[in-house]
Amino acid sequence: MSTATAIVKPVMPERHFLNDNYGIRSWLLTKDHKRIAILYLFSITFFFLIGGVFASLIRLHLLTPNGELFEADTYNKLFTMHGVNMVFFFLIPSVPAVLGNFLVPIMVGTKDLAFPKINLLSWYLYMAGGTFSMAAMVSGGVDSGWTFYAPLSSGYLKTHVIMLAVGVIIAGFSSIFTGLNFIVTVHRMRAPGMTWGRLPLFVWSNYAASLIMILGTPVIAITLILLALERGFHIGIFDPKLGGDPVLFQHMFWFYSHPAVYIMILPGMGVISEIVPCFSRKRVFGYSFVAFSSVAIAVFGFVVWAHHMFVAGISVYSALVFSLLSYAVAIPSAVKVFNWTATMYKGSIEMSTPMLYAMAFIGLFTIGGLTGLFLAALGLDIHIHDTYFVIAHFHYVMVGGMVTAYLGGLHFWWPKITGRMYPEAPAKLAALITFIGFNLTFFPQFILGYMGMPRRYWAYPPEFQVLNVLSSAGASVLAVGFLLPLLYFAWSLKYGEVAGNNPWQATGLEWETSSPPPTHNFHEIPIVTKDPYAYGEDAEVTVVH
Amino acid sequence: MSTSQTTTTDHHPALAHQFDSMEQQQEASTFGMWVFLLTELMMFGGLFTAYLIYRLKYYPAFVAGSTSISVSWGFANTLVLIASSFTMAMTVWAAQNGKRKTQVWLLLATMVLGTAFLGVKAKEYYDKWDECHIPGHVIGKGFNAWGGCSATDKSLGNIAEEIRDPKAHGNPNVTEVSAEQTAKRTEIFFSFYFAMTGLHAFHMVIGLGLLAWLTLRARSGEFGPAYYTPIELGGLYWHFVDIVWIFLFPLLYLISRHQHGV
Numbered sequence: 138m139s140t141a142t143a144i145v146k147p148v149m150p151e152r153h154f155l156n157d158n159y160g161i162r163s164w165l166l167t168k169d170h171k172r173i174a175i176l177y178l179f180s181i182t183f184f185f186l187i188g189g190v191f192a193s194l195i196r197l198h199l200l201t202p203n204g205e206l207f208e209a210d211t212y213n214k215l216f217t218m219h220g221v222n223m224v225f226f227f228l229i230p231s232v233p234a235v236l237g238n239f240l241v242p243i244m245v246g247t248k249d250l251a252f253p254k255i256n257l258l259s260w261y262l263y264m265a266g267g268t269f270s271m272a273a274m275v276s277g278g279v280d281s282g283w284t285f286y287a288p289l290s291s292g293y294l295k296t297h298v299i300m301l302a303v304g305v306i307i308a309g310f311s312s313i314f315t316g317l318n319f320i321v322t323v324h325r326m327r328a329p330g331m332t333w334g335r336l337p338l339f340v341w342s343n344y345a346a347s348l349i350m351i352l353g354t355p356v357i358a359i360t361l362i363l364l365a366l367e368r369g370f371h372i373g374i375f376d377p378k379l380g381g382d383p384v385l386f387q388h389m390f391w392f393y394s395h396p397a398v399y400i401m402i403l404p405g406m407g408v409i410s411e412i413v414p415c416f417s418r419k420r421v422f423g424y425s426f427v428a429f430s431s432v433a434i435a436v437f438g439f440v441v442w443a444h445h446m447f448v449a450g451i452s453v454y455s456a457l458v459f460s461l462l463s464y465a466v467a468i469p470s471a472v473k474v475f476n477w478t479a480t481m482y483k484g485s486i487e488m489s490t491p492m493l494y495a496m497a498f499i500g501l502f503t504i505g506g507l508t509g510l511f512l513a514a515l516g517l518d519i520h521i522h523d524t525y526f527v528i529a530h531f532h533y534v535m536v537g538g539m540v541t542a543y544l545g546g547l548h549f550w551w552p553k554i555t556g557r558m559y560p561e562a563p564a565k566l567a568a569l570i571t572f573i574g575f576n577l578t579f580f581p582q583f584i585l586g587y588m589g590m591p592r593r594y595w596a597y598p599p600e601f602q603v604l605n606v607l608s609s610a611g612a613s614v615l616a617v618g619f620l621l622p623l624l625y626f627a628w629s630l631k632y633g634e635v636a637g638n639n640p641w642q643a644t645g646l647e648w649e650t651s652s653p654p655p656t657h658n659f660h661e662i663p664i665v666t667k668d669p670y671a672y673g674e675d676a677e678v679t680v681v682h
Numbered sequence: 683m684s685t686s687q688t689t690t691t692d693h694h695p696a697l698a699h700q701f702d703s704m705e706q707q708q709e710a711s712t713f714g715m716w717v718f719l720l721t722e723l724m725m726f727g728g729l730f731t732a733y734l735i736y737r738l739k740y741y742p743a744f745v746a747g748s749t750s751i752s753v754s755w756g757f758a759n760t761l762v763l764i765a766s767s768f769t770m771a772m773t774v775w776a777a778q779n780g781k782r783k784t785q786v787w788l789l790l791a792t793m794v795l796g797t798a799f800l801g802v803k804a805k806e807y808y809d810k811w812d813e814c815h816i817p818g819h820v821i822g823k824g825f826n827a828w829g830g831c832s833a834t835d836k837s838l839g840n841i842a843e844e845i846r847d848p849k850a851h852g853n854p855n856v857t858e859v860s861a862e863q864t865a866k867r868t869e870i871f872f873s874f875y876f877a878m879t880g881l882h883a884f885h886m887v888i889g890l891g892l893l894a895w896l897t898l899r900a901r902s903g904e905f906g907p908a909y910y911t912p913i914e915l916g917g918l919y920w921h922f923v924d925i926v927w928i929f930l931f932p933l934l935y936l937i938s939r940h941q942h943g944v
Contacts, residue, residue, distance in 0.1 A: 353724075370817070371818040
């Protein structure tokens with residue numbers, strides 16, 4: 138096999154989904170899940186860059202203690218728009234809508250998602266939501282924080298809260314439709330022989346995330362609708378002045394927004410579960426544990442929301458229960474981390490770019506996850522609640538975890554999506570820069586938070602300056618790490634080496650079809666006879682015979 | 683590698699390219715609709731939960747608000763919706779048995795009943811407007827408990843006074859707040875009344891749109907024994923919206939009647 142690839146240089150397939158059709162209509166009206174994935178790729182990159190600009194401005198502002206760059210109101214808008222862009226328009230759609238959209242149908246061995254038109258609709262909803270959010274931004278911004286806490290957002294602020302809320306609601310429906318499509322596709326459209334026990338772990342984790350999307354997202358929709366009604370018509374729902382209950386808002390908000398962090402991280406974990414066995418050349422350790430831990434995270438994720446509210450005046454008893462349940466989420470998360478490391482153990486590890494990202498993910502996610510346990514502890518949370526410790530914690534999970542996984546996945550499947558290899562050396566460099574920049578940005582924030590620097594403040598005492606300067610310096614390094622892939626990915630489209638069907642010698646159905654795949658994914662629907670991580674299987678067979 | 687083309691090879695014009703067979707298409711579509719209804723359930727569920735929490739919190743006010751809306755109109759509307767569910771179910775039967783004209787007539791009947799429901803709802807909303815029971819002070823003549831629309835300022839205050847009397851319902855908590863406060867808190871009841879029935883009515887409007895589209899397709903003879911999935915899915919949606927009303931009606935209109943002795 139390897140000698141064959143060395144002699145015969147791979148060539149691009151003559152017809153594939155990218156050249157099947159040309160022109161703007163063939164993209165904007167496409168029903169091909171792979172093209173929709175690419176539409177998403179461009180749009181979420183756009184929102185990621187916008188969110189990144191806000192992040193840079195925040196870090197620039199925090200270089201000096203007295204808030205010299207922006208007014209306090211402007212600063213409030215900056216962190217709100219950073220949060221909203223990153224959470225609702227980048228993190229939630231990132232892996233599912235781009236990589237999941239591209240890969241789930243191919244991985245289960247079918248021609249498309251169950252509902253291609255709804256898939257396209259979901260991209261348009263995403264763009265409509267994004268348009269509302271951009272409109273709110275350019276017409277003066279919103280300063281409620283991404284959490285929209287009432288009654289601040291419903292009764293006091295003078296900014297465009299409703300417009301932004303409408304944007305988030307619409308984007309939410311886009312995520313519901315993506316989840317719905319995945320669930321139906323996984324249930325009803327698997328290729329013959331593709332049993333549940335042979336589903337790639339990437340599909341399992343997207344399936345688990347889809348469960349949260351369809352069950353959680355409608356609750357944030359109704360919450361924001363009630364918020365908009367209160368704000369628009371001055372009816373009493375959450376505002377205590379009108380007889381409402383602000384704690385109820387927090388309950389309803391976090392009922393979605395806590396599980397939503399698992400929408401963000403689960404698909405990323407799926408990416409890691411694909412990369413690690415491939416570059417360790419070993420079957421994944423404990424397949425069913427990794428698969429079911431995804432579902433367990435989705436289920437536990439729904440019953441831990443009030444750990445965001447330990448200081449909001451909930452009863453001690455419910456706080457106790459929520460604290461305990463929050464610890465329980467650590468179990469399936471740890472199962473994954475241990476199984477990835479066990480997969481690598483005694484494997485023949487190849488330090489390719491996707492593997493570098495995967496290893497970064499395992500380390501950073503572990504730090505992010507463990508600091509989450511600090512926050513789930515009732516006593517400690519009172520000390521570090523709403524401080525930079527929280528910021529550092531969730532950026533370790535969201536950036537160190539999810540963005541790293543997204544970049545790893547993008548590198549891993551880039552040859553499949555485009556048919557060409559990215560250049561390995563700059564890619565490794567970018568992975569390294571991202572890792573260093575990330576830690577430099579966010580590790581100091583743990584210390585800042587522990588020392589008592591509150592989140593969302595526009596100014597801070599001068600003794601915090603050194604760590605803040607370090608963090609801002611890290612942010613600029615991180616920015617370089619994020620911009621580099623844009624350059625070499627673009628370069629590779631024209632000059633990259635032709636990848637061939639399976640540049641990584643990986644298992645899994647997506648590597649059996651051509652790169653880029655044909656419009657209907659396979660020339661013939663495959664019949665699946667083995668599990669997706671049959672690494673080293675051929676060698677064993679020859680030994681037996 | 684071999685192919686999986688084991689099932690039907692006759693290509694029904696309605697078979698989408700991503701499916702192997704009409705059975706798979708129907709199963710997937712129906713399953714998708716159920717998943718969608720599950721999201722709808724969660725959406726209404728959030729609203730119902732909030733309603734129940736406030737009902738416990740402001741019990742007398744919710745009794746006062748509840749007794750001020752018309753059970754007879756609500757009951758009439760319940761009958762109308764159940765009848766529309768019947769005609770919708772019959773539409774599916776007609777499609778399965780290839781009765782084109784019957785389908786169209788049944789769909790039209792369902793739409794007439796749906797419109798009648800919305801008409802009654804509009805009449806009820808108008809009454810609320812007239813009685814100054816529109817919450818907030820952006821739409822309407824001002825909520826009566828807040829001093830808007832003083833001519834009819836009596837109704838809620840009177841009810842509130844009445845349920846303030848512990849003998850009327852035997853709940854000692856009620857005496858803790860004044861009649862005026864209770865009257866003001868009924869505004870929250872009406873916030874939820876309008877939010878819940880409004881969201882429901884919005885779903886009815888979407889349902890009517892779907893039915894109109896299905897009627898056009900049914901008229902052209904698209905549906906028959908081999909292919910009636912859209913009718914079935916439209917039916918599922920319509921029944922779901924009906925069931926939401928089946929819960930809304932007792933929760934908003936009936937649940938507190940006995941406390942007030944009406």
